[in-house]
Amino acid sequence: MENNIKSLILEAQRGNTEAFHELVSFYDERVMILALQLTRDKQDAEDLYQEVFMKAFKAIESFRLESEFFTWLYRITVNSFYNLQRKASRIQQQESLDPEKESTHNIADETMSTSEKSEIRSAVSKALSQLPTQQKTVFVMKHYEGMKIREISNILDISDGSVKRYLFRAMEKLRPVLKEYRYV
Amino acid sequence: MYNALNDHQKQQASLYVLDALTENEQSKFELELTENEFLQNYVRELESTLDISSIGEMLVPNEIELQSQRNLLRANLDAMALKKSKLSPGILYQIKIWIQTPTPAWVNLASVSVAFIFGLLIVKSHESPEKNKPTINIKEILKSGQFGQIKFADNGLHDNHIRFAVESKQDLELSGSMDDELVTDLLFYLLLHDQNPGKRLKAVKLLQNTQPAQETKMVLISALLTDSNPGIRLKSIRLLSTYKPGKIIQDACMKVLLEDENEAVRLSAMDIMEKAPTASMIPALQVVSVLDKNDFIRDRAQDLLRHFSMDVPNPRLEINS
Numbered sequence: 001m002e003n004n005i006k007s008l009i010l011e012a013q014r015g016n017t018e019a020f021h022e023l024v025s026f027y028d029e030r031v032m033i034l035a036l037q038l039t040r041d042k043q044d045a046e047d048l049y050q051e052v053f054m055k056a057f058k059a060i061e062s063f064r065l066e067s068e069f070f071t072w073l074y075r076i077t078v079n080s081f082y083n084l085q086r087k088a089s090r091i092q093q094q095e096s097l098d099p100e101k102e103s104t105h106n107i108a109d110e111t112m113s114t115s116e117k118s119e120i121r122s123a124v125s126k127a128l129s130q131l132p133t134q135q136k137t138v139f140v141m142k143h144y145e146g147m148k149i150r151e152i153s154n155i156l157d158i159s160d161g162s163v164k165r166y167l168f169r170a171m172e173k174l175r176p177v178l179k180e181y182r183y184v
Numbered sequence: 185m186y187n188a189l190n191d192h193q194k195q196q197a198s199l200y201v202l203d204a205l206t207e208n209e210q211s212k213f214e215l216e217l218t219e220n221e222f223l224q225n226y227v228r229e230l231e232s233t234l235d236i237s238s239i240g241e242m243l244v245p246n247e248i249e250l251q252s253q254r255n256l257l258r259a260n261l262d263a264m265a266l267k268k269s270k271l272s273p274g275i276l277y278q279i280k281i282w283i284q285t286p287t288p289a290w291v292n293l294a295s296v297s298v299a300f301i302f303g304l305l306i307v308k309s310h311e312s313p314e315k316n317k318p319t320i321n322i323k324e325i326l327k328s329g330q331f332g333q334i335k336f337a338d339n340g341l342h343d344n345h346i347r348f349a350v351e352s353k354q355d356l357e358l359s360g361s362m363d364d365e366l367v368t369d370l371l372f373y374l375l376l377h378d379q380n381p382g383k384r385l386k387a388v389k390l391l392q393n394t395q396p397a398q399e400t401k402m403v404l405i406s407a408l409l410t411d412s413n414p415g416i417r418l419k420s421i422r423l424l425s426t427y428k429p430g431k432i433i434q435d436a437c438m439k440v441l442l443e444d445e446n447e448a449v450r451l452s453a454m455d456i457m458e459k460a461p462t463a464s465m466i467p468a469l470q471v472v473s474v475l476d477k478n479d480f481i482r483d484r485a486q487d488l489l490r491h492f493s494m495d496v497p498n499p500r501l502e503i504n505s
Contacts, residue, residue, distance in 0.1 A: 014480040015478050015480030021254065024254060024257060025254060029244070029250060032245045032253070033245065050257055057264075117239055127237075142202055143238075148204075164199055165195070167202055167204060168194065168198045171233065175229060175233045
């Protein structure tokens with residue numbers, strides 16, 4: 001770990017909020033990208049961002065310097081995402097939401113140049129949202145974040161074999177759903 | 185079409201396109217791939233699935249969006265710190281019992297009270313002002329005691345002038361430069377007496393544009409010790425930190441360090457005390473080094489205590505007189 005980061009962590013652990021904010025500015029872009037990938041919704045990603053760093057601030061005293069700070073933040077992000085998903089699924093059960101509603105989440109960026117791209121993006125988001133949470137998380141971490149199996153298993157606290165199984169199942173589900181867009 | 189492939193082959197194919205196989209597994213799989221046409225088709229389909237899903241990748245957030253999230257986070261953490269920082273009454277009681285100041289407590293209390301009363305007197309002195317600059321109407325309003333009707337005009341500060349709007353029969357506007365005595369006195373009044381915390385905060389913020397003066401210092405100490413709003417206390421103490429840390433400021437800082445519920449205010453008090461440590465601070469620092477809820481404040485109190493033990497064998501002697 002870089003000395004600068006290490007000293008910021010130590011300062012933050014002593015209650016120096018400015019040091020913590022400096023740490024945030026080092027890592028928050030990556031956290032936000034992961035949050036966007038996981039939630040596929042800008043508002044949800046922003047909520048997740050706030051929750052992650054609030055939790056990190058509360059728990060920073062427990063962080064041990066021998067591990068990577070970003071791995072720790074990643075773990076908080078993923079766990080917070082799981083919690084959000086659980087809450088969302090409870091609300092969905094209670095309110096019997098229209099299943100089509102998910103597809104109305106506006107994740108397509110307005111700057112997309114073609115309607116085809118927009119359509120594909122929408123289809124991918126829908127396909128990802130239909131994956132079970134863990135499969136989706138592992139897929140996002142591997143495919144979009146380019147993480148290694150060992151890193152993913154370390155963050156999610158599961159075995160390498162489980163990561164591989166989740167990847168395989170995710171691919172098995174995405175393959176037929178996205179098949180029709182192969183020649184677009 | 186892919187029934188000829190077993191689950192293991194499919195899994196290896198998925199991991200292969202995702203670049204998640206070990207070197208050995210990859211070599212083995214590639215060997216099999218060259219010989220199995222079904223597997224080749226399957227891999228091609230998986231690769232195109234990944235290509236398609238890459239189009240769905242979210243865009244990177246821009247710096248402005250991130251900055252707004254950072255600002256929101258800062259506000260959330262401040263709000264959280266405010267909730268956490270309240271000292272329990274039991275601890276406060278213990279502090280009062282345990283504190284043993286080398287200076288008698290009544291001396292500290294008296295000096296702080298003098299500061300407070302002095303601050304009030306400054307404001308009361310409007311009753312007989314001999315000022316030429318402001319209009320007679322303002323004076324009349326001041327004399328009649330209708331202070332609650334004074335507001336800041338626009339944003340308060342315009343072209344280095346502080347502007348007030350006075351709601352009265354005439355709906356007056358008053359503007360004056362930073363060194364205008366009436367203007368500073370109005371700011372004093374608003375800071376110490378106005379019911380609206382927004383106006384009090386604006387007043388203390390505007391006071392930082394005025395020249396440091398003994399009167400301003402006394403008013404700031406009064407606000408620091410009496411205002412219910414932590415933002416105003418914080419602004420007051422930060423402004424006080426620009427003054428030479430004399431005994432009255434140090435006494436006020438000790439009181440704040442022991443009693444203020446807001447961590448940021450206590451930290452600012454510690455900043456001032458560190459500038460010119462005196463032995464009279466030792467008992468307060470001993471209490472804070474053990475009892476303060478904030479680790480960082482406790483650590484800093486301990487650091488300051490260590491400074492005394494190194495440099496001052498007799499804690500009753502002041503380092504800086």
